[in-house]
Amino acid sequence: MDKNDCKYRKYIELLKKELVPAMGCTEPIAIAYGAARAREVLGGLPAHTKIAVSRNIVKNVKSVVIPNTNGLKGIDAAAAAGIVAGRADKELEVISAVPGDKKREIKEYLAANTIEVETQEGDLLFDIQIEMCKGEDQVKLRITRSHTNIVYIEKNGKVLLENSCEEAKEKEDGVDLLTVKDIVDFAECADLEELAAYIEPQIQCNYAIAQEGIRGTYGANIGKVLLNSQEDTVQNRAKAMAAAGSDARMSGCELPVVILTGSGNQGIAAAVPVIVYAEEMGSSREELIRAVAVSDLITIHQRSRIGKLSAYCGAVNAGCASGTGIAYLQGGRFPEIAHTIVNSLAVVSGMICDGAKPSCAAKIAVSVEAGILGYHMYLQGQEFRGGDGIVTKGVDETIYNVGQLGKDGMRETDKKIVDIMMGCVSKE
CATH class of the missing domain: 1.10.4100 (2-methylcitrate dehydratase PrpD)
Incomplete structure (x- = not known):
């Protein structure tokens, strides 16, 4: 294969795109990432959080231990980890550096605050929707199709980011040249x-x-x-x-x-x-x-x-x-x-x-x-x-x-x- 061939560059780009570091199983980490990003937009710890996820997210979060949480499992725990200790700029390593006091705070936050979880039906196998509120402020955020692909952010009714799911789908293309x-x-x-x-x-x-x-x-x-x-x-x-x-x-x-x-x-x-x-x-x-x-x-x-x-x-x-x-x-x-x-x-x-x-x-x-x-x-x-x-x-x-x-x-x-x-x- 010639190095100037479009296939060559595509294969390099595929490796670059797919080989990325992550701390912990990627579905709960995607929830933690989304929760950390939503908390940043909100400007503080939410008093109430609602998370709606596709059925496959439930499947891949239910039984796996989330790192740096002292053994916690579940969608609510993943969200709490992101809210309390997450750094969204680190993406799939969002909870890779959590000090001991923050690990304790994650469990305390879960006990003191409400995190509602519901399963949603639909065609998307990978879909995470998060709503948070603190006082009069409210944030909505959505991740679809891949773990860090945020397609929607809204704060207090104002849309800050919006990409259609079809645009997200197109970003996944490019593997058709593989043989x-x-x-x-x-x-x-x-x-x-x-x-x-x-x-x-x-x-x-x-x-x-x-x-x-x-x-x-x-x-x-x-x-x-x-x-x-x-x-x-x-x-x-x-x-x-x-x-x-x-x-x-x-x-x-x-x-x-x-x-x-x-x-x-x-x-x-x-x-x-x-x-x-x-x-x-x-x-x-x-x-x-x-x-x-x-x-x-x-x-x-x-x-x-x-x-x-x-x-x-x-x-x-x-x-x-x-x-x-x-x-x-x-x-x-x-x-x-x-x-x-x-x-x-x-x-x-x-x-x-x-x-x-x-x-x-x-x-x-x-x-x-x-x-x-x-x-x-x-x-x-x-x-x-x-x-x-x-x-x-x-x-x-x-x-x-x-x-x-x-x-x-x-x-x-x-x-x-x-x-x-x-x-x-x-x-x-």
């Missing part, structure tokens, strides 16, 4: 330092939280379980370290993660297994950076067909993509990578997303296992062929099929998952 062959070509020719600017923070941050997950006690400790129950192989360490990063992150670990397609778990799953293999192989810095770029862009390629929020588990996309990064490290190029992704997606596509929580770590481990299996199948001359279930001829065509499954086919599944999680399903 697996072009991704491999791009990784081969991309300027190393330009790549490193976005990939190296991901390598450093996400491997650090994986190491912390192994050292500490978080969630169900899936990473430790894998290390203690299976043989000490590079394949098992790759699964375990990726899972450990999620163990820590889902349980409120106060370390940053570089997210991918809006998800810290996907940022971890796409990079950490590749890092483990690179360490085992003694790979160079350049080889690791280019291999992680392959994994990242193939994750983006898959998720762009599904969307950031779905009933389809994003760990599948990133875990399977990690197998392509491992293949690249070992000298694989388009044939190896294409077969790896098709083989792995044939195994784990359809795993549901039932929100952010400790079991995400186990789903990452299973998906990384599928990615590695997909590559090993190719090495041994084995493959799943077009017509085997949703697999069709051509890797991009198979990715398209999986996208249709995740975006359209699982729409009703998504609604049912949220109903179950909210206790809205009758046992009769």
Whole structure:
């Protein structure tokens, strides 16, 4: 791929856009960010706050620990953290630096003030609407489609910012140029330092939280379980370290993660297994950076067909993509990578997303296992062929099929998952 090609610049821009640091699970952090920004506009702590969120936000906030809150969970807690201690200028690191007295104040604020939460219906899977009042002053703020995309701010009836949801949708476009062959070509020719600017923070941050997950006690400790129950192989360490990063992150670990397609778990799953293999192989810095770029862009390629929020588990996309990064490290190029992704997606596509929580770590481990299996199948001359279930001829065509499954086919599944999680399903 020529560096003057529009595709080349687009791929660089995609990495720049998607690889951003975040402290904590991104949906509650988006609420904290919106609440912090609304408080700034209001000019003080609100006496009353009302938050309306789409059902998928409920799903991804309900069970995850919010960092720097002394173990709090929930939409109201995320909003309180942003109101009391948030710095909106830090965006997805809005509550990354909270002193001990502020942590106590978050809990006290929750007890003394009203934060109403309601679920809203509609076509938008990602929608957060916040209303705050203090005395005679009132602020309204809305975030749609992505975690920091504020589309509306109003104070005392005066509109300060307004972007239509359709304009927000257009900002998400630009992934239509992605193909697996072009991704491999791009990784081969991309300027190393330009790549490193976005990939190296991901390598450093996400491997650090994986190491912390192994050292500490978080969630169900899936990473430790894998290390203690299976043989000490590079394949098992790759699964375990990726899972450990999620163990820590889902349980409120106060370390940053570089997210991918809006998800810290996907940022971890796409990079950490590749890092483990690179360490085992003694790979160079350049080889690791280019291999992680392959994994990242193939994750983006898959998720762009599904969307950031779905009933389809994003760990599948990133875990399977990690197998392509491992293949690249070992000298694989388009044939190896294409077969790896098709083989792995044939195994784990359809795993549901039932929100952010400790079991995400186990789903990452299973998906990384599928990615590695997909590559090993190719090495041994084995493959799943077009017509085997949703697999069709051509890797991009198979990715398209999986996208249709995740975006359209699982729409009703998504609604049912949220109903179950909210206790809205009758046992009769």
